[in-house]
Amino acid sequence: MTQAQSPVSDRPQKIRYAVVGLGWFAQAAALPAFAHTEKAELAALVSDDPTKLAELSQKYPGMQRTFSYAEYDDLLSSGLIDAVYIALPNHLHCDYTVRAANAGIHVLCEKPMAVSVAECEAMIEAAEQHSVKLMIAYRLHLDPANLQAIEIVKSGQIGEPRIFNSLFTQQTEAGNIRVDKEKGGGTLDDVGIYCINAARYLFRDEPIEVFATSASNAEPRFSEVAEMTSAILRFPDDRLATFTCSFGAAKTSTYQIVGTKGDLRADPAYPWQGELKHYLTIDGKTQEHLFKPHDQLAAELDYFADCIQQNRDPEPSGKEGLIDVQIIRALEQSIQTGNFVRLDHLERHHRSSATQAIERPPIEKKADLIHAAEPSGKS
Numbered sequence: 001m002t003q004a005q006s007p008v009s010d011r012p013q014k015i016r017y018a019v020v021g022l023g024w025f026a027q028a029a030a031l032p033a034f035a036h037t038e039k040a041e042l043a044a045l046v047s048d049d050p051t052k053l054a055e056l057s058q059k060y061p062g063m064q065r066t067f068s069y070a071e072y073d074d075l076l077s078s079g080l081i082d083a084v085y086i087a088l089p090n091h092l093h094c095d096y097t098v099r100a101a102n103a104g105i106h107v108l109c110e111k112p113m114a115v116s117v118a119e120c121e122a123m124i125e126a127a128e129q130h131s132v133k134l135m136i137a138y139r140l141h142l143d144p145a146n147l148q149a150i151e152i153v154k155s156g157q158i159g160e161p162r163i164f165n166s167l168f169t170q171q172t173e174a175g176n177i178r179v180d181k182e183k184g185g186g187t188l189d190d191v192g193i194y195c196i197n198a199a200r201y202l203f204r205d206e207p208i209e210v211f212a213t214s215a216s217n218a219e220p221r222f223s224e225v226a227e228m229t230s231a232i233l234r235f236p237d238d239r240l241a242t243f244t245c246s247f248g249a250a251k252t253s254t255y256q257i258v259g260t261k262g263d264l265r266a267d268p269a270y271p272w273q274g275e276l277k278h279y280l281t282i283d284g285k286t287q288e289h290l291f292k293p294h295d296q297l298a299a300e301l302d303y304f305a306d307c308i309q310q311n312r313d314p315e316p317s318g319k320e321g322l323i324d325v326q327i328i329r330a331l332e333q334s335i336q337t338g339n340f341v342r343l344d345h346l347e348r349h350h351r352s353s354a355t356q357a358i359e360r361p362p363i364e365k366k367a368d369l370i371h372a373a374e375p376s377g378k379s
Contacts, residue, residue, distance in 0.1 A: 015305035016043035018081045021088035022052045024372045029272055032367055033297035036360040039305035043081050055370050076103035089177050090184025094119035101126035106133040108304045112193050113321030115184040120325050124318040133307055135314035136321035139300045141352040145276035145291040151354050152264055153202050159261030164241035166195040166255035172247035173377035174221035181224040187245045188229055188328045194270045195243035196327050202257050206346035207233035212331040231331050272296050299358035315350055
C-alpha cells in the first residue's frame with residue numbers, strides 16, 4: 001500500500017510544525033497559537049539565537065527539538081516534522097521554502113511570499129515538483145469579519161462595487177527589519193500588501209494597471225525605504241482601488257468599499273488580534289457589527305494542517321502570493337518611472353469563501369518577548 005493510499009488512521013493525529021524564525025510575530029502570535037490548535041502541534045524551533053531556543057523550549061515543553069539555521073536541513077530529514085511555518089525576514093523565504101519542499105516538507109510561509117517574482121515562481125515549482133503543500137499566510141482569508149465582507153459585496157447589498165480605499169499605518173523604529181531594504185523591508189511589502197490583497201478579494205478580480213508615489217521625511221530610519229506610499233489600482237470595468245501605507249504615522253487599519261447603493265467600512269480591518277468591526281451603510285442607515293477576538297494564527301495553522309491531512313490544495317495558495325508580489329513590484333516600477341504600469345495575465349480561478357471561516361479562542365496573555373520587539377520598539 002502506497003503512502004497516498006494509507007488509511008486515515010495511519011496518518012499523524014496532528015501535523016507537526018517547526019517554527020522557523022523566532023522574531024516578534026513568531027513569539028507573540030504563532031507560538032502561543034499552538035495552545036488553541038486542534039490539528040497542529042509545535043514540534044521544533046529554528047533560530048540562531050541560543051537564548052531564544054533555550055528559553056522558548058522551556059516555555060513550550062511539549063516541543064521536541066531546537067535547531068540552528070545551519071542545522072535546518074538536518075531537521076528537514078529528521079522525521080520529526082511534517083510542515084514548517086516560515087517567519088523569517090522576507091529575503092529568506094524562498095531559500096527556506098525550496099529546501100523544505102525538496103525534502104518533502106509542507107510549507108506555510110509568511111507574506112510577502114518573497115522579494116521577487118522569480119523567487120515566488122521557484123517556490124511554486126519546488127512545491128509542485130515534490131508534491132508538497134504550499135500556503136502563504138494570509139490569515140484574513142480565514143477570518144470571519146473579512147469573509148463576511150466578501151459575502152456582503154457578493155450579495156449586492158451595496159450595489160455594484162465601484163471604489164475601494166484603505167489606510168494601514170504604524171510607527172516603525174529604526175533598526176527594525178521592516179526598514180531594512182536588503183532584507184525585503186518596505187511599506188508596500190509589509191503593510192501595503194494587506195491593502196492590495198483586500199482590494200483583490202473584495203472586487204474578486206485582478207488589477208490591470210497601477211500607479212504609486214512615495215514620500216519620506218528627513219528621519220534617518222527612512223534612509224533605505226520610504227516613510228509612506230500611496231497607490232492607485234485600476235480594475236476591470238473601471239473600478240478603482242486606492243490606499244496609503246506608512247511606517248511613520250499613528251496606527252490605523254481600515255478599508256472601505258463603496259458601491260452604487262451603499263458602502264461597507266471595516267475599522268479596524270487588518271489586526272491579528274482584538275476586535276474587528278463593520279459599518280454597513282445602505283440608504284443612509286448604518287448598521288454596526290462587532291466581531292469578537294479570536295486566535296487567527298491558530299485558525300491558520302489548523303486550516304493548513306487539515307489541507308495536508310485531507311490532501312486538499314490550500315487557498316491562499318502560492319499563486320495568491322505570487323500575484324501580490326507582481327503587483328508590489330509593478331508599484332515600485334511606477335514610483336521609479338512616474339508612470340502607470342500595465343499588468344497582464346494576472347488571473348485567479350479560486351478564491352477564499354465564507355466556508356473557510358475558522359475561529360479559535362483568543363490569546364489571553366501577552367507573550368514575554370525574548371530578544372525581540374514590536375515594530376514600534378515595544379518589548
